[in-house]
Amino acid sequence: MKSPLLTLPGAVPAEGVDEGVAAHYGDLFREQRALADGTGFVDLSHRGVVTVTGPERLGWLHLLLTQHVSDLPPHQATEALILSANGHIEHALYLVDDGETVWAHVEPGTQDALIAYLESMKFFYRVEVADRTADIAVVHLPAGSIAEVPEGVVVRETPYGRDLFLPREDLEPYAEKAGPPAGILALEALRVEQRRPRLGFETDHRTIPHELGWIGGAVHLQKGCYRGQETVARVQNLGKPPRRLVFLHLDGSEVHLPVAGTGIRLADDGPDGRKVGFLTTSVRHHELGPVALALVKRNVPVDARLLAGETAAAQETVVEP
Numbered sequence: 001m002k003s004p005l006l007t008l009p010g011a012v013p014a015e016g017v018d019e020g021v022a023a024h025y026g027d028l029f030r031e032q033r034a035l036a037d038g039t040g041f042v043d044l045s046h047r048g049v050v051t052v053t054g055p056e057r058l059g060w061l062h063l064l065l066t067q068h069v070s071d072l073p074p075h076q077a078t079e080a081l082i083l084s085a086n087g088h089i090e091h092a093l094y095l096v097d098d099g100e101t102v103w104a105h106v107e108p109g110t111q112d113a114l115i116a117y118l119e120s121m122k123f124f125y126r127v128e129v130a131d132r133t134a135d136i137a138v139v140h141l142p143a144g145s146i147a148e149v150p151e152g153v154v155v156r157e158t159p160y161g162r163d164l165f166l167p168r169e170d171l172e173p174y175a176e177k178a179g180p181p182a183g184i185l186a187l188e189a190l191r192v193e194q195r196r197p198r199l200g201f202e203t204d205h206r207t208i209p210h211e212l213g214w215i216g217g218a219v220h221l222q223k224g225c226y227r228g229q230e231t232v233a234r235v236q237n238l239g240k241p242p243r244r245l246v247f248l249h250l251d252g253s254e255v256h257l258p259v260a261g262t263g264i265r266l267a268d269d270g271p272d273g274r275k276v277g278f279l280t281t282s283v284r285h286h287e288l289g290p291v292a293l294a295l296v297k298r299n300v301p302v303d304a305r306l307l308a309g310e311t312a313a314a315q316e317t318v319v320e321p
Contacts, residue, residue: 001133003045004172005181014184017108017200020046024183031182032189032286038144041178042187044163045137045171048111050093052102052118054127061102064121064227065093066209068220074099077156077163079218081209082117087231089207091117092199092218094163096156103154103165105138107199137171139164139178140187147178160194189283192293195247195318201260202245202280202293208232210241211295213319243277243295244319250282250290251312257282257290258308264294267305267312276300279308293318 003021006013010026013019021043024031034040052061062070067080074097082091091114093104106114111131118129141147142161149155149164156163166174175181191198197212208231209219219232235241250257264277277296285291292308298321300306306313 001046003043003137005043005045005175008175008181011181012183018046018184020108022181022183023185025181028183028185028189028284029286031180031186034180035142035182035186035190036286038142038146040142040180040182041145041147041175042140042142042182042184043137043171043175044105044140044184044187045168046108047133047138048106048108048114049132049136049138049165050104050106050111050114050118051130051132052104052127053100053130054125056126057102058097060122060125060127062223063225064118066219066226066228066232067095068223069095069097069102072097075155075157077158081214081218082114083209083226083228083231085227087208087228087235088205089199089203089209089214094156096154096163098154101154103132103156105156105163105165110199132165135168137166137168139166139171139174141178142190145179150174160190160196185283188281189285192247192281192283192291193285193288195245195293197245197293198281202295207243207295208235208241210235211243211319212245240298240321241319242298244298244300244317244321246277246294246296247316247318248279248292248294248306248308248313249288249316250292250308252289254290254311257284258292258311262309264296264313265307266300267307271307271310273307276306282308 011022014023065080154165262279265273282292
């Protein structure tokens with residue numbers, strides 16, 4: 001779904017999974033600084049929007065999600081995962097309940113599979129699941145923003161900012177008065193700085209929540225049964241995850257950033273050494289320079305010097321080994 005804000009001056013379209021919104025509007029670092037200062041907004045209208053209504057919506061979702069939502073207070077934001085039977089991450093939902101409806105935004109293009117799964121689990125519960133992507137656009141306001149929120153718009157407020165579920169026809173008028181636009185690359189740079197994983201970026205087909213630090217944030221350890229809980233409990237109580245998320249400071253002298261999927265190796269072994277992980281997201285940060293997130297094997301020493309392809313990388317621990 002192509003955003004109408006791609007017609008704004010300087011807009012350069014994003015590629016890949018974020019296709020449909022702007023990568024940037026001509027000045028990546030200015031846009032990052034604006035978001036860090038609490039000004040501007042980010043067009044996330046390419047993200048999927050799913051709602052669940054009905055008197056049993058919270059109790060029903062509580063049975064399916066990794067998060068404790070049976071008593072979720074109105075207007076309190078949370079996030080949750082849906083796991084496979086083996087505990088691998090399949091979906092990430094960013095939720096808020098307005099007192100009558102649960103609103104969730106999800107990664108672009110994942111809403112159809114999510115809705116299919118939810119529909120298959122309805123049974124006799126009094127719930128209705130709907131795809132609202134066509135009529136609702138997600139807009140992100142950074143932490144500290146004083147931008148006005150239109151009356152009646154559902155807001156998901158987090159320490160990182162506010163997500164607005166805005167009627168799609170109001171997107172252009174809202175953009176005119178919401179401050180300078182920032183592209184998805186600016187938001188991604190701040191996400192990497194904050195060490196926050198993203199589905200499809202930091203995950204692959206075998207990722208479990210412990211590897212990314214999602215335990216306690218998106219996974220509640222004191223709730224009832226859900227699909228994949230056995231793996232979560234077993235790793236939490238009896239073992240360690242096979243991989244761990246790390247934050248990388250990349251060599252700033254390189255012209256090109258290593259791309260997602262680039263192999264991570266021990267620097268002492270050289271670029272032809274044994275692969276110990278892979279880079280997941282790399283960005284140029286307005287203060288930190290080139291930085292990245294990566295998944296590495298748990299037994300990689302926390303003080304080991306690394307290579308991302310042929311680029312030197314110093315690691316910081318995100319998930320403890």
